[in-house]
Amino acid sequence: MKLTVNDTEHEVDVDPAMPLLWVLRDELGITGPKYGCGIAQCGACTVHIDGQAVRSCQVAIGDLVGDVTTIEGLGTPDLRHAVQEAWIEGQVAQCGYCQSGQIMQAASLLETNPAPTDDDIDRAMSGNLCRCGTYPRIRAAIHSAAAKLQEG
């Protein structure tokens, strides 16, 4: 099976039922997407497929259609996406384990809604669990990323 992740094409030979998450993590060594629950309850595994935020634990590799972007493809420590920049400025992370998923979810929210209200944010982000409770900072960072993106 072939798949494109962060603009690079890969070929894997696995059970087609294997979730994309595990193909990324264990077959391709792309570990930004995290395993939290495996049942679409936590959002730690969130990636983009053709720009849409998707729970990679729920996509069987055999059913994958579209190009995959993981947090590694969104930005890098040296070349950061505006959302990552806002996350760093707002010192959002505690343990940080949920944050790849939070950032991917937030980036996709801002794609479709460049100036979200608190309610919009709550609606878009409530599928992403943060056991450390960084929600107030996530909210603030999304607002500040929105402002940054609007300034261009």
Place this chain on the structure above:
Amino acid sequence: MGKLKTFTRRAFLVGSATIAGGVAFGTYLVKRDPDNPLAVSLAEGEATFNPWVLIDAERITLIAPHGDSGQGVLSTQAALIAEEMDLGWGDFEVSFGVPSGAYWNRALAADGVPFMPTDESFAANTARSAMNSVAKVVGIQGTGGSSSMPDSYVKLREAGAMARETLKLAASQRSGVPVAELGTQAGAVVLPDGTSIPYTDLAAEASTLEPVEGTALRDLSSWTLLGAPMERLDIVAKSTGTQDYGIDLVVDGMVHASVCLNPAKGAPLIGYDAEDALAMPGVQKVVEVTGGVAVIASNTWYAIQGAMAVDCQWGEADYPAEQADHWAALEAAFTEDALDQEWRNDGDVEAALDAGDVIEAEYRMPYVAHQPLEPLNAIVRVTDAQVEVWTGHQLPRFLQQVVAGVTGHDTDDVIFHNQFMGGSFGHRLEFEHLKQAAEIANQMRGTPVKLTYSREEDFSQDFTRHIAMGRGRASVSGGQVTGIDLGVASPSVVASQMSRMGLSVPGPDSQIVAGAWNNPYSLPNYRMRGYRAEGLAPTSSWRAVGANNGGFAFDCLLDEAIHAAGADPLAERIRLMEHDVSRKVLEAVGEMSSWGGELPANRARGIAFVESFGVPVAEVVEVEQTDAGIAIRDVWVACDVGRVLDPVNFENLVQGGVIFGLGHAINCEITYAGGRAEQSNYHAHEGMRMYQTPAIHVRGLENGEHVRGIGEPPTPCAPPALANAIFALTGQRLREMPFNKFIDFV
């Protein structure tokens, strides 16, 4: 440590660690400090002055022995050293270090003594220092009980000062300029003519000197790092998906494993049929571990699928199979026989109850799971010569002993590489997953094995927070609260946890009553008893431990009494609080929230005060009745940790602690049916999500005499403040968690 003796220079450096420890701990009971682990592997030209600083020609490495499960202590520990050394922020590497007795946790030990944290009496301090000696001998290098900062605050700054002064001495000898005329800046010694010599350049010379001890620590007013917001050293990695956790690591030649364990925690495996599992793709083999089986595969998902397909026959739990019997055991525990300790008996509570109006109430605090977002995992490689372990853990020294116990190696031959933890909340104080990983790897010597729990297995095996019940009476008279008589019954979490480490703890368990016996109120009549229920499910420390139970029962009962007396909830708490630092916390939260002011329609507030780990915390919660249910709108928190070392991280941790407390209080419990936990994943035990999260306003006061950690104390105060707010809004008293069993939240 034998090899040290052949190198005079190295042996000498070990001596310098002794000086560092001696200054920091000053107890004569145990004079010899543990050897400096950094000295063991020093190369020519490398210098170590104490167990926390290592410098060579290329780099400066600071050792942060307290594991980081998200509290940011890696950064704060580094900042304590860097502040005294004048290091540019980030111009150094930080390592978790190796497990060593040199990093024993003084503060964790001090919390084990049965004296109130606010008790500064001679007896209390003597007991603390005796515990310190015990910790030193057994080498507790632990992270827990919000102890990282109390443990580090003085000792790491002293380590930095010693390194700085020794480097200055080296520069003085090289340049001929007297030490008094030398300065330090950005990782270098600066001469009067402006020339600067980098520390790395001085390392080789400094390593031949006797480390300079006894330098006074810098005055807080001259701090440049501490006390101001710092960019956490891990923040970029954690915002770009580049932070590795234990679960992300790859070791060459590694296989993947997952387990299927008896859901009746601790009970045996009777038999199993692995035929179906072995026929599945990617599955390589199935091996037995204590209490279950492990499936080895070429990928984590194959291993998890395989583990679910093994058909196992299980032995029965040694605790009650059904939840109702757990509650019944607590109900039956309020007896003379089960009395663990009478912790307080101030004044004459019976006389107060006779004289006043009496209210009576019973409170129920359920089992709750830890469930940090990174599931339990570990990589272990066993060879005949040694064992290597990669995982994030809060008790590195015990980890070595536990693993050595499984594989038969010497403890010193267990090499531990500590990792960043994707949360813990007490979960990574446990060892069962490490025993299993070691058992598997021991059956496959030479092959590294990565064990990853599925979330379902993690829920099933979680040693939860201990269940508890509070029964109390309070007397009111003349518009005031005059007495409280409270008992709390629960299993001993300390005994349960220690038993899995092969230790038994004599004496009463202060965690049965924490949050209640140690509250600093000066109630004229106060009796507080702890009762120990035996034979219940195994439990473990859960963020703030016993204070979650005792604090809920005590504060809710006090609130009921205050309302019965017709007094104001804040004013009466302040009236009853003679302890100065705690009273100021109450006053601050009143001021922050403008307590007593007009509120919008459909809104009401509650207040609570709970002390844990020496940190007094007061919280005000504001709730609103909406068409969709009760919404938690705002929380104001005031607490006193003596000194706030990083205001931004502090605020983050306080907010997180409040959310943890509220989320579990409204949404979470673990219940047993057929001996197994009924909740198997986050859908049934989710804590708080963003849509339920209030705005949280934080103030850190600095009146306390000791520096305290903030990872846990905000948590226990949140549930009673919420329950008291809901009473103020609806007139309904919530005496049992989780609250969503009784009312609807948005």
